[in-house]
Every structure is written in structure tokens, then in C-alpha cells.
Amino acid sequence: QVDNVSHKDITWEQRKLIELTSVFTDGDWIEAKDQSDSGIRLVQTGNVGTTEYLDKINNAKWISEDTFQTLKCKEIYEGDILISRLPEPAGRACIMPNLGTKMITAVDCTIVRTNENNDSKFLVQYLSTPSYFKIVNTFLGGGTRQRISRNNLAEIIVPTPCNIAEQAKIGAYFSQLDHLITLHQREF
Incomplete structure (x- = not known):
């Protein structure tokens, strides 16, 4: 039970994932021969966790500015947001941090x-739900x-509050919850 919150004024809509974006494209085809020892960081599918970026700095890959x-x-x-199209699980997504x-x-x-009408934290939270993964698996x-x-x-259809401020509140709430769960798990 949630107190002091009126949800009757919040309108949700069903939108295709691509309709929530200003950029929706695949990364680059980088072969082993294209890689170098330093330069521009190549973020791989193994760096994409469910709602979290996994650094794996010891396994970092790079390309040169010339190759770029x-x-x-x-x-x-x-x-x-990066979405891994490969398992495990396919469709997992994270928000890119600043890697410097x-x-x-x-x-x-x-x-x-x-795009300017949608909140990335809200979207990443949706992209971690069991119902989303069930759709991806089909x-x-x-x-x-x-x-x-x-x-x-x-x-893929994403149920989305029409109001970006509402999206931001929901996204921030669940991001904080994820963070607390991660901290709790590390204690054990």
C-alpha cells in the first residue's frame, strides 16, 4: 500500500522501444586485427550487465584513433544505453558511465x-523486467x-508514463533499490 500518492492522474502509453529514442543503432564490426593496445575503448557485450556496466578492466579492448x-x-x-543482443541474458541493458x-x-x-521525452534510467529499469526478457526470448x-x-x-512495446518527470522518479527509485541490493549482496 502506497500512502499519499495519487496515481489516477498519471497516464501511461504503450510505445515501441524505437519510438523512445533519438539514436537506435548497432555498434561497429571490429575484428582482432583492428584492435590496439590503447586509444579508444571498445565496450563489449561482456561489459553489459543487467542494469549495470561491468568494467572488466583486465580484459579491456582498444582501437586506435586512426582505426576509429x-x-x-x-x-x-x-x-x-547499451543493449546486448547476445545471451546471457539476451536483451540485458546498462547505462554507460564515463570511462574517461x-x-x-x-x-x-x-x-x-x-529522446528528450524519455528517461534513460526508467528505460533501463524496464529493460530488466521478467516480462521484457520473456518477450526477448520469443x-x-x-x-x-x-x-x-x-x-x-x-x-518491443514498452509501457511508459507520458510524463518524463514521472519516468525519472520511477527510474531513480528502482536504480537506488538496485544499488542497495548490490551493496547488501557484497556484504555476504
């Missing part, structure tokens, strides 16, 4: 930048390496 220019890579920014360097991501990650395809296509991801 030659391959016309798409730079990702602090606050962008230019960043790109691999082809099996979808880069999502919410789309998994592709031989030995199961994945969800970017086109199928784009079509």
Missing part, C-alpha cells in the same frame, strides 16, 4: 539514446549463437 576514423566508428557517450576516454561498442550491442534466433535482431528489439 578509417572504419567510421560510432562513438558512444556517457548516459547512452572515447568509447565505441561491438556490433552485438545496440546503442540507444533516449525473438531469439540464429543457429548456435542465439541473438535478438536490432529490428525485433526496436518493435
Whole structure:
């Protein structure tokens, strides 16, 4: 039971994931020969946890500025959402922190930048729900390496408060809850 909160004035709508974004594209195809010892950080699917970025600095991959220019890579920014299209689980998403360097991501990650009417923390919280993962699992395809296509991801319906301030409150609340759960788990 929630006290002193009126929910009857909050309108929700069903929107396709792609309708909530200003950027919705895949990362870059980077082969081993394209990698270097330093330069621009290559964020991989293994760095994408469910609602959290997993640094794994000992396994960090890089490309040079020249390779970035030659391959016309798409730079990702602090606050962008990365969605891993590969298991485990497919569809997991996190918000990119500032790593103190230019960043790109691999082809099996979808880069999502919410538009001005949508809150990224709210969206990432939705992208961690059991109902969302159930939908993702219905789309998994592709031989030995199961994945969800970017086109199928784009079509997933997201129940969204029309008011961005309401989205921000919900996103912040569940982000804080995630943080507290993580701290509690580390105690044991």
C-alpha cells in the first residue's frame, strides 16, 4: 500500500522501444586485427550487465584513433544505453558511465539514446523486467549463437508514463533499490 500518492492522474502509453529514442543503432564490426593496445575503448557485450556496466578492466579492448576514423566508428557517450543482443541474458541493458576516454561498442550491442521525452534510467529499469526478457526470448534466433535482431528489439512495446518527470522518479527509485541490493549482496 502506497500512502499519499495519487496515481489516477498519471497516464501511461504503450510505445515501441524505437519510438523512445533519438539514436537506435548497432555498434561497429571490429575484428582482432583492428584492435590496439590503447586509444579508444571498445565496450563489449561482456561489459553489459543487467542494469549495470561491468568494467572488466583486465580484459579491456582498444582501437586506435586512426582505426576509429578509417572504419567510421560510432562513438558512444556517457548516459547512452547499451543493449546486448547476445545471451546471457539476451536483451540485458546498462547505462554507460564515463570511462574517461572515447568509447565505441561491438556490433552485438545496440546503442540507444533516449529522446528528450524519455528517461534513460526508467528505460533501463524496464529493460530488466521478467516480462521484457520473456518477450526477448520469443525473438531469439540464429543457429548456435542465439541473438535478438536490432529490428525485433526496436518493435518491443514498452509501457511508459507520458510524463518524463514521472519516468525519472520511477527510474531513480528502482536504480537506488538496485544499488542497495548490490551493496547488501557484497556484504555476504
